[in-house]
Amino acid sequence: MANTPYPDDPTDILRDVLKLERVDADEHASTFVGHTPPQTGGRVFGGQVMAQSLVAASHSVDADRFLHSMHCYFIRPGDATQPLHITVDHHRDGRSFSVRHVEVTQHDKVILSLTCSFQTESGGVEHHEPMPEGIPHPDRLPPISALVGMIDDPAAQELAYNRPFDIRYAYEPMFLRPAAEKVNRNIVWMKTFTPVNVSPNVAAAGLAYASDYTILESVLRNHGVTWSQPDKSVASLDHAMWFHRPFNLDDWLLFVQESPSAQSARGLGIGHIYTIDGDLVATVAQEGMIRLPQYD
Numbered sequence: 001m002a003n004t005p006y007p008d009d010p011t012d013i014l015r016d017v018l019k020l021e022r023v024d025a026d027e028h029a030s031t032f033v034g035h036t037p038p039q040t041g042g043r044v045f046g047g048q049v050m051a052q053s054l055v056a057a058s059h060s061v062d063a064d065r066f067l068h069s070m071h072c073y074f075i076r077p078g079d080a081t082q083p084l085h086i087t088v089d090h091h092r093d094g095r096s097f098s099v100r101h102v103e104v105t106q107h108d109k110v111i112l113s114l115t116c117s118f119q120t121e122s123g124g125v126e127h128h129e130p131m132p133e134g135i136p137h138p139d140r141l142p143p144i145s146a147l148v149g150m151i152d153d154p155a156a157q158e159l160a161y162n163r164p165f166d167i168r169y170a171y172e173p174m175f176l177r178p179a180a181e182k183v184n185r186n187i188v189w190m191k192t193f194t195p196v197n198v199s200p201n202v203a204a205a206g207l208a209y210a211s212d213y214t215i216l217e218s219v220l221r222n223h224g225v226t227w228s229q230p231d232k233s234v235a236s237l238d239h240a241m242w243f244h245r246p247f248n249l250d251d252w253l254l255f256v257q258e259s260p261s262a263q264s265a266r267g268l269g270i271g272h273i274y275t276i277d278g279d280l281v282a283t284v285a286q287e288g289m290i291r292l293p294q295y296d
């Protein structure tokens with residue numbers, strides 16, 4: 001571990017942000033306050049606010065109702081120095097499905113609007129696309145700290161030591177230099193650094209958190225763009241996710257991401273998340289704003 005202000009176990013960041021303070025609750029709505037851990041940048045990571053919203057929503061449903069989908073818009077940037085005020089409207093509880101709407105506000109303005117649905121039911125038709133073959137095992141790939149942890153730069157240090165997930169790139173990462181090959185796919189393994197003993201709904205919230213890190217890389221890779229390119233402006237605009245099957249957040253998960261389209265300063269990423277045994281556990285779609293000076 002480098003000499004940084006970051007926690008010895010970065011997964012503590014996830015444990016901390018998912019602990020919300022309940023402010024109020026009745027049968028129609030519930031309110032919570034969430035926090036952002038120390039970071040150098042002023043904008044809140046979108047995955048964090050999504051995860052906090054999903055945990056808040058899950059507090060209002062019965063324990064046998066499992067998150068199966070969420071859809072959200074990132075409306076304004078979050079302010080990392082201020083608390084996040086989270087309001088959950090309990091839209092409907094049916095016999096099988098419960099629908100919730102969540103708004104997160106700061107400075108009296110909405111920064112995130114999220115709708116999600118929980119279900120208690122099983123059976124029915126079953127199929128899924130197979131996991132791609134030939135992806136290197138994560139134990140043979142370096143952690144991000146081995147790639148950028150030695151760089152004396154706050155962004156590199158945060159990347160190496162201030163993320164709750166161990167993320168390993170199946171292709172060459174594009175942090176500092178463009179990947180050797182322009183490819184339409186971005187593939188990473190991910191898991192928490194240390195075991196987390198959480199309910200399926202909190203695990204789903206954690207997966208939503210992790211899914212926001214790399215999905216737009218599928219867009220950037222197509223154009224040989226690096227994260228360290230100056231003057232670029234990249235932000236998640238919306239995010240949708242479907243949860244298909246149970247999984248453990250502390251076991252390796254393969255996130256296979258592709259970009260079917262980019263245009264008008266927006267790029268679309270679509271991702272599938274598999275267990276290491278090849279079960280498809282979630283599907284992700286995100287559109288991002290991607291402003292690059294060389295394309296103006």
Ligand SMILES: CCCCCCCCCCCCCCCC(=O)SCCNC(=O)CCNC(=O)[C@H](O)C(C)(C)COP(=O)(O)OP(=O)(O)OC[C@H]1O[C@@H](n2cnc3c(N)ncnc32)[C@H](O)[C@@H]1OP(=O)(O)O
Pocket residue numbers: 043044045046047074075076077078148151153155156159175176212213214227228234235236237289291
């Ligand atoms: C070794 C080191 C490696 C380091 C390696 C690090 C790797 C590190 C990987 C991280 C990977 C994580 C990936 C996280 C991805 C999220 O989580 S991002 C966080 C979640 N998303 C958000 O916070 C987005 C929230 N939404 C928004 O902020 C607004 O909707 C948007 C996206 C800015 C768009 O709104 P807008 O209508 O353009 O907004 P507006 O206020 O009019 O303008 C905002 C700015 O855009 C400019 N603008 C507006 N329109 C235009 C235009 N047509 N053309 C140009 N500029 C325009 C405005 O002038 C303004 O600029 P400023 O005055 O702020 O300079």
